[in-house]
Amino acid sequence: MTDAVFGAVPVGVGAIVVGTFPLASGQWFVPHSHPQHQLAWARRGVLGVAVGDASWVLPRTRALWLPAGVVHRIGATRDAVLCSLYFAPDRCDLDWTEPTPVGVDGLLAHLFVHLSGEGLADDARLRAEAVVLDLLRPLPATPIDVPSATDDRVRAVADALLADPADPRSLDAHARSVGVSRRTLTRLFVDDTGMNFDRWRTHLRMRAALPLLAEGQPVSRVAHTVGYATPSAFLAAFRRTVGTSPGRYLNGDAAFGAPATGAPGT
Numbered sequence: 001m002t003d004a005v006f007g008a009v010p011v012g013v014g015a016i017v018v019g020t021f022p023l024a025s026g027q028w029f030v031p032h033s034h035p036q037h038q039l040a041w042a043r044r045g046v047l048g049v050a051v052g053d054a055s056w057v058l059p060r061t062r063a064l065w066l067p068a069g070v071v072h073r074i075g076a077t078r079d080a081v082l083c084s085l086y087f088a089p090d091r092c093d094l095d096w097t098e099p100t101p102v103g104v105d106g107l108l109a110h111l112f113v114h115l116s117g118e119g120l121a122d123d124a125r126l127r128a129e130a131v132v133l134d135l136l137r138p139l140p141a142t143p144i145d146v147p148s149a150t151d152d153r154v155r156a157v158a159d160a161l162l163a164d165p166a167d168p169r170s171l172d173a174h175a176r177s178v179g180v181s182r183r184t185l186t187r188l189f190v191d192d193t194g195m196n197f198d199r200w201r202t203h204l205r206m207r208a209a210l211p212l213l214a215e216g217q218p219v220s221r222v223a224h225t226v227g228y229a230t231p232s233a234f235l236a237a238f239r240r241t242v243g244t245s246p247g248r249y250l251n252g253d254a255a256f257g258a259p260a261t262g263a264p265g266t
Contacts (some may be wrong), residue, residue: 014129015091018116021082023047028075037087037094038066039136041104041112045080046214049073051099054143057210058101059250060109062139065100072099077211083112085132093133101139108135144207144241146200147193153178153185154192161201165208166227171197206241209234213246 017036020043028048040049041063049056049064050073056064066072068089074082087094104112111132115125149155157174161167169177174197175185189197205226212222223234235245242249 014122014125015088016115016129016132017086018112019084019086020116021084023074023076023080023082025076025078028073031071031073033069033071034066034086035068035089037068037089037092039085039087039102040064040066040074041083041085041109042076043081043083043113045076045078046211047080047082048075048077048211049099051143053147054099054145055207056099056101056143057207057214059214061104061251063102063104065094065096065102065136065138067097067099070099078215083116085112085115094136096138099143102136103139105135108132111135140243144203144210146203146207147195149192151188151192153180154188157185157189157197158200158204161204165201165205166225168227202237202241206238209238209246210250214250219246 023045040047040058042058042060044060047058049058049066051066051070058064076082111128114120115128115132120128149158156178160169160174160177171185172182175182178185180188186197189195189200193200195203205228209222209226212225213219217225219231219234223229223231226234228234228237238246
């Protein structure tokens with residue numbers, strides 16, 4: 001884990017300050033918040049962001065808006081560079097009150113890098129900031145929630161699946177491993193996480209799959225890695241959970257619907 005700066009980020013001319021933070025594989029900032037709004041973007045590699053039990057995966061085609069005061073963690077499963085834009089709330093017209101993904105096209109990416117440069121004239125900075133604020137558009141994607149378990153028996157099953165999302169054991173087999181009946185484990189999972197076992201495992205598998213997909217690994221390999229026998233079964237589960245295909249999700253395509261609610265896991 002990496003220590004984070006908890007104090008105010010200095011604000012210069014305009015409303016936006018940009019920080020660049022190289023992250024090694026497996027490196028995460030400890031949970032923290034900022035007095036400014038933050039836009040987290042992967043200048044290189046793929047980032048992960050967690051707010052409570054919700055998580056987002058950020059390839060270069062999307063960033064995540066984090067309102068001031070929201071406690072979050074940011075890290076990377078492979079080497080990456082985090083570009084953080086900090087927005088002074090009193091000089092920013094955006095009023096998004098929840099973590100919000102935004103699409104990042106070539107122009108926005110260029111502006112982020114432009115604003116991070118040293119020696120930028122004040123008038124040039126103000127013009128660039130105005131364009132950034134005008135171009136930020138929310139994407140209709142929802143985070144993938146994987147609620148943490150607190151019951152010892154549920155946590156033992158959850159830990160096994162976190163260690164190996166492709167674990168093929170059935171609910172009956174997991175119940176036997178923790179010394180309870182299928183019916184008891186079914187009830188415990190819902191009581192503890194708010195999800196049934198199948199749905200929780202599907203969310204976990206999708207969360208594990210996204211960084212691999214963002215790195216460009218083939219769908220067939222990713223499907224096998226997270227426990228699906230065929231790419232088609234994985235793609236169907238992804239669409240039910242996330243609401244679109246992996247390609248459209250990772251390319252920042254906003255033209256897709258919301259994920260189905262209450263859909264059974266696979």
